[in-house]
Amino acid sequence: DVKVTQSSRYLVKRTGEKVFLECVQDMDHENMFWYRQDPGLGLRLIYFSYDVKMKEKGDIPEGYSVSREKKERFSLILESASTNQTSMYLCATGDVPYEQYFGPGTRLTVT
């Protein structure tokens, strides 16, 4: 079974704080993805990575950065959290164009 874990299920941060969300997979997949999910908008791709130290912008990268120092770990960084970044964040891994495997999600609230 593929296992994708995320560092927190729920997180509350203040405006301006630096926020780290971490995702770890145990399946040796090349590709890893960070999405945010908002009501009525569905999942939107923030960044993805197809190899260690490689990253590509998705549809909504503004205000975010990522880091992939090891194959199994993909981090999403909010340099200065803002209230409009309150959302559910989902990490996924897989070998596109095949299935993607999702983590449990992190519900982030920025106050």
Next chain:
Amino acid sequence: KNEVEQSPQNLTAQEGEFITINCSYSVGISALHWLQQHPGGGIVSLFMLSSGKKKHGRLIATINIQEKHSSLHITASHPRDSAVYICAADNYGQNFVFGPGTRLSVLP
């Protein structure tokens, strides 16, 4: 850019009813995925299809490539089927484009 739409947005059904959720997309794709998201957030993949029809238990997924349309059917629905169902268009290995989801509630 591919636009993916789903209908209905919300659906309430009585246990035992036959349910259909629709998905349409604007640009040709390599595959269409159906995902299920239960309360709490976890997403699991139900189907990946590029043509025809697939069946898994009480779930059936169909796709019409010419019409750029896919449907997910649930036969003999059960309260444990209550979830958000999401379709995702697979753009030839680039990335997924997700529909907004259909929230299904099945009442006992």
